[in-house]
Amino acid sequence: MPFRVPPASKKAADAAGGGAAFKAELKSDKILPETRKQKDKAFGEAYTLTTYGSDDCGGKPIASKTIRGCKGSPSLKECPKDMWTKAYTCKKTEKPDDMVYSENWSWGVYKGQFLMRYESGGNTWKHLEPGKMAYDDTCYQWLDDVQHVFLLQKLNAPSCKPINSFGQKEKLGESSKSGAFLGTSGSFKLVKAPKAPVAKPAPKKKKSSDFAGSKTVATPKVPKV
DSSP states (O other), X not given: OOOOOOOOOHHHHHHHHOHHHHHHHHHSSOOOOOSHHHXXXXXXXXXXXXXXXSSSSOSSEEEEEEEEEEOSOSSGGGSOXXXXXXXXXXXXXXXXXXXXXXXXXXXXXXXXXEEEEEEETTEEEEEEEEEEXXXXXXXXXXXXXXXXXXXXXXXXXXXXEETTTXXXXXXXXXXXXXXXXXXXXXXXXXXXOOOOOOOOOOOOOOOGGGGTTOOOOOOOOOOOO
16 A cells, blocks of 8 residues: 655745735735844844754764844745755656656745655655644754655655765764765754844044034234234
8 A cells, every 4th residue: 555645734835935924914914024134133043953963962062054034924935045055866756777867855844843855757746744833942853854745746765865965974973065965874963052142333433524613722822012
């Protein structure tokens, strides 16, 4: 009996296409950002990805990288485009002569939740799988939070390899040139990146032109007697 692929949660599906939340935003008096730059500023949220060689996010981290998440947008499609990080590529079938890596996966963080997006056959939204919330103490594991998602789809799950490393694994204690990436073992964390402190503007120095309007009054000479 073939395995039936469970649909993504209604919450994730609504987020992707808009749903009730998007319609409510359209009816409100709130002014939505329009340009790409405005959306990036309004909806972007920084997270730090940290990878570990262990299965429980313990021990010395392998690498870290700051990525852009998304929050506050009425739908996923309104989020900054760079919120999606290309992660894995896979073969479609398990046929020995199938050498094409045509199936692709990306991941991102939307409203504090880890998401994985499946792209296949030109469909960039083939499947959207919601994961755990990204809290400071949340640990994501390769087996439970990534590989398990591959197994739910009709593709060659064992063939899936990281895109960032071209199939190579991160080495403990060494950072890749592109920073941390999701591999095929170990674990990782996603934590909100601390906001940079806002520097107070330095007091303005008075220019010589500020005194241009003032006139020096000459001292009158006293005639000699």
